[in-house]
Amino acid sequence: MSRYIQVVLLVGWLVTALNAETAELTYQPKQCFMCERWNKPMEPFQIACNTYYVGPAGLSSILITSDAGHILIDGGLPQSAAVIDANISKLGFDIKDVRLIVNSHTHFDHAGGIADLQKLSQATVAVSAASAEALINGGPTDDDPQFAFGRRANSFPVVHNMQIVDDGEELRVGPIRITAHLTPGHTPGGTSWSWQSCESGRCFDMVYADSLNPVSAPEFRFTDADNQRVSINTFRHSIETIRELSCDILLSPHPGYFDMQGKMKLKHEGNIDAFVDAGACRRYADSALQQLERRIAQESE
Ligand SMILES: [Zn+2]
Numbered sequence: 001m002s003r004y005i006q007v008v009l010l011v012g013w014l015v016t017a018l019n020a021e022t023a024e025l026t027y028q029p030k031q032c033f034m035c036e037r038w039n040k041p042m043e044p045f046q047i048a049c050n051t052y053y054v055g056p057a058g059l060s061s062i063l064i065t066s067d068a069g070h071i072l073i074d075g076g077l078p079q080s081a082a083v084i085d086a087n088i089s090k091l092g093f094d095i096k097d098v099r100l101i102v103n104s105h106t107h108f109d110h111a112g113g114i115a116d117l118q119k120l121s122q123a124t125v126a127v128s129a130a131s132a133e134a135l136i137n138g139g140p141t142d143d144d145p146q147f148a149f150g151r152r153a154n155s156f157p158v159v160h161n162m163q164i165v166d167d168g169e170e171l172r173v174g175p176i177r178i179t180a181h182l183t184p185g186h187t188p189g190g191t192s193w194s195w196q197s198c199e200s201g202r203c204f205d206m207v208y209a210d211s212l213n214p215v216s217a218p219e220f221r222f223t224d225a226d227n228q229r230v231s232i233n234t235f236r237h238s239i240e241t242i243r244e245l246s247c248d249i250l251l252s253p254h255p256g257y258f259d260m261q262g263k264m265k266l267k268h269e270g271n272i273d274a275f276v277d278a279g280a281c282r283r284y285a286d287s288a289l290q291q292l293e294r295r296i297a298q299e300s301e
Pocket of ligand 1: 081105107211
């Protein structure tokens, strides 16, 4: 970890510790073209065993529960924190029992709610070193493909007090073990997560695969050799990481990426294994690779 990050993390921790008792929520609704549709409240539901969907309709947020505390993946928009908190309560759980919050990538639609969710829960936030730089900054770092959309468009509430995770590192909350897989490309710090959910003697390998699309601000080029943390080779490596994960159930930051609506329909029709799809991670990787190849071709035109 760089000295800069260590110092900033320490200062951040002190500020958070001093404010913990009197913390005011920083909730400031983000305005964007899709924000209202993304943040539409929806009923939380069980995906499999101890894994639940607690996000609003268009931005995933996943709760993994145990008697010794819970893990929350992603926080949606700043205004999603209230939706997620309400959904956790609706399921009969308490946000104060969330011990760990992790993030896929540091864009405002997945990291925007983390600051307030951390205040509500007092949970540890664990992210990659590159994601920590963005969270401390309250917006993407200057090598993020979407950086040039500008501060006003990109910003989100600053997060302090983070734990840095490395590639392959396993984190534990009670009996839950969750593994970080660094999958940079869409952002420099992009991270995918895997864990196992078991019930009545059946276990599923769960994967929360980060966004792997090469979406960028107009001037950005993934083929530019200067873009080291989001180079073509890094991107390809991230895609192969997802392809090779043991994967019974795929989840990802936008519900459309894993056909949540289609799977919910099957579930309502009585298919208890509606979300089980052993080929889903492979197809997700195939689709990401096609998008990346198209992008490379466009950049070399
Ligand atoms: Zn994004």
